Amino acid sequence: MILRAVFLLVFALTTLFSTPDASAHALEPGYLELDHVGGDEWRVTWRKPQVGGEPMRIDALLPEACDPRSGPDPAFDGRAFLTGWIATCPGGLAGQTVVIEGLERTRTDVLLRYTLGPDESAQTARLTAASPSLTIPEKQGWIGIFGSYFSLGVHHILMGVDHLLFVLMLLLLIREWRPLLAAVTSFTIAHSFSLAAASFGWIIVPAPPVEAIVALSITFLAAELLHPEGDKKRLSERYPWVVAFAFGLLHGLGFARALIEVGLPEGDVPLALLAFNVGVEAGQILFIVVALALGAAISRLYPAVAYVFGNSARAGLRILAYAVGAMSAFWVIERVAGFVA
Template structure:
């Protein structure tokens, strides 16, 4: 089973384009705040692609004027625009869509309230579902669903986070230490995610991203060390290694949440839902990886052994491929905030 996991790590490192960001594209964010019975303040934030705004646009219901906002302005991370819209008879029953979203691989979180003082509602739009009809009533269930799906999407599109988890599974082969390490990683990134999202700690994103990449390079180097009289650090203290790097990965998760913001009055709910989404996505990935590993080992035992048995060329190839990709990310991210 472990042998296929190493092979999966190799494939992930080979399939990830060297020039691509390891994270998913930043999500778009559309906030619709009620100012009066028929007046709303619109905040539209869309990701940048190669220095230009992504070719997507927020379109309000037909009863709203104007339906689209002015040209966006770059704020250092994304392109932002604001405008005031008048919507006769309100938003319920109207369709909000993101024009061009079906041609992308990103998503947009829409947060809106039907009237002043009401609890905001959150909806996640994707390429498969780029529009939705505003319901008559808003509630906490929509907020939880929107932030939960955002958490799942963020972890499953984050190749660097997935590679780190996968390398942990490959390195720590006994199930008890592995369970301890994964649990430690989960607790750590949950704590730092909450602390960063609530503003208790403020750490610039670029250094965090560089250290996240460095954590993968560290595990790749650990994999190169053959078993001997002295166990590897990840084998001696698996929970400590996972906890330390988990704190940093949690700060990386918080970046996506901070980009879209937390709804006033429902911060604990949104934070909990997002974190549960991250955990759910991580569990799905781990279960799938373990299942594929077990199936491959049963079907092709000799091939699996030749690829990733300790000391073999296959295992060293996995280490070098993952380590090279991680080292590239480290250099790329350091250069991004140094220059």
Template sequence: MMQALLTAVALVLLFLAGGEAHAHALQPGYLELTPASGERWRVIWKVPVVAGAPMAIEAVLPESCDARRPPQARFEGNAYISVWQARCAGGIAGGLVTIDGLEDTRTDVLVRYEATPGQAASIRLTPLEPGVTLPQRMGRAGVFRTYLLLGIDHILKGVDHLMFVFALILLIRDRRRLVGAVTAFTAAHSVSLGAASLGWIVVPAPPVEAVVALSIMFLAAEIVRPAGAGLRLSERHPWAVSFAFGLLHGLGFARALLDIGLPSGDIPLALLAFNLGVEVGQLLFIMAVLLAGYLLARLDPAAIRTLGRPGSLGRGSVGYLLGGIAAVWFVGRVAAF
């Protein structure tokens, strides 16, 4: 049973790591409509890459527009991008925007638009809802729902963030201290997320992503530390460690939110909803891990005790696996500078 448990953990983590390596296939599409002049609108359409080619999805503008479909796209780093102008008689408010082919994918598309110049709004389209009639202005309930779901979606697709939380769960066995560490992590990334999203802190994305990978390597080193080597830093000061790294992870969350954009006039609400979404997703993940641990403990209590014992083979194997994956990410992200 112990060998089966280690194999299952390894397969799950390797699958997640492979998900990041091929993250382009899971990245959302992006459609932006901004006023140009008169009844003309500037359109930007970004399509994720799958197996070296653009994903088979296509944006279709409202019927009132004269150039409803994108022209030939060009490849730019991690997506295929089309930029054009369309004349939409009477504006785009009340018009139907659809994403052809989205229903056959596992991704989603973020639509950011300005029905009125300077009044930006964002709507998330999914395979179950591949089209939307653009409202003149999103109500506060619509803003809250959109950014809440975006936060949940972002954290559940953020493999590196989830691996950090998983390492915390494995490392801190005392429930009270674990709750304190997770709370500190939450408070820290809430602060840095808000500060970076509002432009108070400006940090380039590549260094932040590299340090996020480094934070996983640090926890992995704590996990594999042999028994009898004294208390780990994360055991002596779990809240301080979680808070420090939480600030860095919050900068990573902010990068996603900056790419999405914040709705004019509802920035505080959107920030709150996105952050709550991140927390909901994080809690769902923690509950899933604890439930899996509970079920495994019922099947083989000795296996769970082994994972919790410092210096054990099972604990060391998982720690080295986490650290190895994070090290590969760290080298790749530093090379991307």
């Protein structure tokens, strides 16, 4: 039943994301930084995602007391649209409201990073479609920092289709719960290590090659799934924790990109890293639970579909493996072409 449930979920995912223009990642988050430079002046950095080669139709509006409230037209930096300016905000930012205009019509979010004054640690907050504005508090505190980075971690894993497909392919390959537990645990340890190392700058790897290898990891698992079951176990079955650990290091570098782009709060780096990593794990567990529950529900509500997959499991697995493998191979080629060309 569990295999059939996972089976149906993978089928639904591959159907949804196997179109030619599909992307493994959701839109990158927007980023607004308000850095105090002295007196009543703040240096503003505003970075918004691209959509179809154009800047997303969202705009950062500073508090009404600030002048100017918005900046000049952004320029493309290779990944997103970037602009910056100096704003004068008499009375400071505490108690004032920052708004991301148009964010309520999107599926992305914006990370806000700000300093209230000289010698103050940077604070962070996450703005979403449901909450596109923020009244800046006097001081955020550790609860606010943990909540912001925890939600960022959950959002990043749940919006990253390639990471989710990797987890689902592991579920299909490893049927016994002990090896599966070992694989998931080693994957967690590995990406926690590489996430921290990349965030502290101990490992510096450009994002495009990492993204290509992450896609390649899914292709590898799809190829493993195509190997017929027999006396000789597949590599992922013989050494599940080794495979999961190796690819977990690479996926951790992919997770680190989100943190590197938005930055870490000075003085609270360990807390932010912990919160982000816990958020990633919470999102991963949530996805697995929901996937199994939905798969079981589909098999009960649509017995004809469940019958086909349940009685033709080997053929169905091959179809899914080819679908996931073809999609991930396309991502590999697309991403390699992006940094080689």
